[in-house]
Amino acid sequence: MAVYKDLDEALSLVENLCTTEQITNLLRKRKGTESVRISAENKEDLVRRNLRTAIEAKAIDIQEVFDLIRSSEENGNQHIFYWRPTNSKLAETLTLDHTAAQLWGGHWQKTVAAFPSIRLKPDDYKYSDFRAVSTRKPKDWILKVYGQKTIVRATGKTKPEAPGVFWREFVEESLRIVLAARWNYPDLLEIRVQRNESRRRVEEWHQQVWSMLTPALVRGQFAEWPLSAPMRRISLEADKHSKIYEFRDAGILDKGEDVVANFQTVSDQGNLFKSQQTIASIKSFLEAGGNLKGLAVRWLANPNAEPQEELRVLLGAKESNEMVVSGRCTAGDLDYVTDQLRGFSKAAS
């Protein structure tokens, strides 16, 4: 079976992407079953010995391992670009079946059944996964693309060769790339691109996802969903929602776009709400017709619902429809943030 053929790759991904706690929790689900051992001296043993043995003994289904990989690499530590279909009829046609048929033709079920495909294609991109997101949102789907690229990176080391001449050291590195398109019914297409120090790469990857979606849908059918309206409400209504979120950094352009002001707390754990002067300044810019250019929002954890853990995002800093999620998170927590943005995009009642 294909899943066992790729077991080594799957275990490598688990080792690199998942936390020891996540792996232990998976093994604990089968605690007491023969072939399931939980304790290990280190993460490598936990994955290479304990998890492998449990999978080979069929105590743990390989699909559970794939779910672990999915939850670790699909949500967070990424740029999300929000796009809206330009008409509602298009939104209704974007079902999983229709999209898959457009991408892979009449025999799409066979292609989709072979996913996830986790082996990388050297210096290229490939479809890796396509599936419904959850039973809770049956009209949503996610398309995942894997890529691999060999990049050349300067190490920063230099060596004098002769007077006025020096060598700079460069190393080749293999970059593993995870990209995704998530249809968030009824109105949002999210293009998700992993974070990287090179903005050029981020933009290339964004374009790559569009190009791989092209058999099913094209960029011209969608419009950017600008986050300016939710950002404005989030900042102006901060005092009403202090149990839901805080914000730490804000950039603001004046009406004529002649002046940009940046407010940042010195501490990375700081909260701009604590400075009344800052709140008043931001309000005065906005009330005079200014616009936010970057807002770092910390969505506070909710013990009874989502988000399960605090989640920090940066809204609209570069592109108006772009959100940067700085840490890994659960799919549910990320959907919570998108739903909040949808809510705040509506006019205040």
Place this chain on the structure above:
Amino acid sequence: MSRINLEALAKQHPDYARALRALQSWIDAHEQERVINPMKVAKDLRQVDTTDLAMAFTLLHKAGLLKRVYKVLTPAGVLADGEFDSPTVIPEKLPDRFERYFDTSDAEIVPVFRLVA
């Protein structure tokens, strides 16, 4: 409830009890701060002798309540996200608060403490 209790340490080291209790109050008043910058604490606790405060930090460190970590200042002069166990493991580039990457070789490294409790 306090994240940390320094009363036992204050009793063991009466010479630094005042500094330890002031530090306890500061930690309690800054619940969100996982990482403590001694320079910031010294500014906030001007009434406490800086040598005593430095000793209080040393006592907490020795007691295993604090761990030494390193943070990086962005070009705007604020702390970048992320903390590092040693200056040698700081990546060459880090994002500032608006996701613009800067070269850390030119940046100031700030030694701070992380609460272990």
